[in-house]
Amino acid sequence: MAATWPLTGRAEELSLIGELLHSRNGPLGVVLAGAAGVGKTRLAREALAVAQQCGARTRWAAATASARAWPLGAFAAMLGVVGPDPARLLRQASAALLAGAGRAGVIVGVDDAHLLDELSATLVHQLVLRRAARVVLTLRTGETPPDAVTALWKDGHLTRLELQPLSQEETAALVEARLDGPLDSAAARRLWSVTQGNALYLRQLVDGELEACKPGWLTPFMVRFAGPGWACCMLGGCVVGSPAPWPITAVGGLVTPCGVPC
Numbered sequence: 001m002a003a004t005w006p007l008t009g010r011a012e013e014l015s016l017i018g019e020l021l022h023s024r025n026g027p028l029g030v031v032l033a034g035a036a037g038v039g040k041t042r043l044a045r046e047a048l049a050v051a052q053q054c055g056a057r058t059r060w061a062a063a064t065a066s067a068r069a070w071p072l073g074a075f076a077a078m079l080g081v082v083g084p085d086p087a088r089l090l091r092q093a094s095a096a097l098l099a100g101a102g103r104a105g106v107i108v109g110v111d112d113a114h115l116l117d118e119l120s121a122t123l124v125h126q127l128v129l130r131r132a133a134r135v136v137l138t139l140r141t142g143e144t145p146p147d148a149v150t151a152l153w154k155d156g157h158l159t160r161l162e163l164q165p166l167s168q169e170e171t172a173a174l175v176e177a178r179l180d181g182p183l184d185s186a187a188a189r190r191l192w193s194v195t196q197g198n199a200l201y202l203r204q205l206v207d208g209e210l211e212a213c214k215p216g217w218l219t220p221f222m223v224r225f226a227g228p229g230w231a232c233c234m235l236g237g238c239v240v241g242s243p244a245p246w247p248i249t250a251v252g253g254l255v256t257p258c259g260v261p262c
Contacts, residue, residue, distance in 0.1 A: 067115075
């Protein structure tokens with residue numbers, strides 16, 4: 001079973017982001033917009049990791065509602081700059097973000113950019129307008145970002161991508177990669193029906209069931225959603241007969257003891 005969740009169903013988007021981050025002309029990055037849990041943060045981090053492997057210096061900041069009350073709040077932990085003069089703060093912050101840049105340049109990632117304070121938004125805007133850095137922003141659909149952020153894609157400086165939920169096929173592929181085993185087609189349909197392709201919800205649902213699995217047990221989720229192959233995969237090592245509210249023997253052939261095919 002895989003230790004972590006792989007990035008699945010985002011090859012096309014990742015390729016496009018890579019092209020934007022390496023292009024000499026045109027937009028200087030991307031805005032990844034979408035609903036909560038659709039996978040914006042994971043895709044942005046993956047894009048920065050790929051860029052770092054190619055020699056770029058990367059920076060990552062996460063905007064929050066609490067940090068929004070402070071000038072440069074999203075970057076404060078990274079920069080450690082304080083002072084009453086906004087212009088000076090911007091110069092210091094810009095210099096700190098760009099320090100150590102090599103030929104591959106600097107790529108700045110900002111998660112939840114709709115929560116940026118005005119000065120942080122201005123910093124990102126200036127970096128792009130000066131072509132000093134490339135950026136990858138995530139933005140929750142339906143939220144109102146600062147004007148400086150909105151202007152970045154409206155004026156053509158960044159490309160905005162609307163990230164869609166995973167399809168049923170992509171959902172099944174992701175779960176199979178996590179469990180390192182086949183997923184029953186009926187189970188795949190039921191899982192997609194429940195999660196609607198929301199990657200965060202899917203991960204929490206499956207990981208929660210994996211953590212809840214005890215020897216000889218079937219949780220209600222497993223009874224409802226697990227196909228034969230998946231149940232065997234999730235319960236490989238479980239022993240029939242352990243005391244539990246949902247013993248394996250109670251579901252009539254859904255799960256068999258270890259080593260016996262379902």
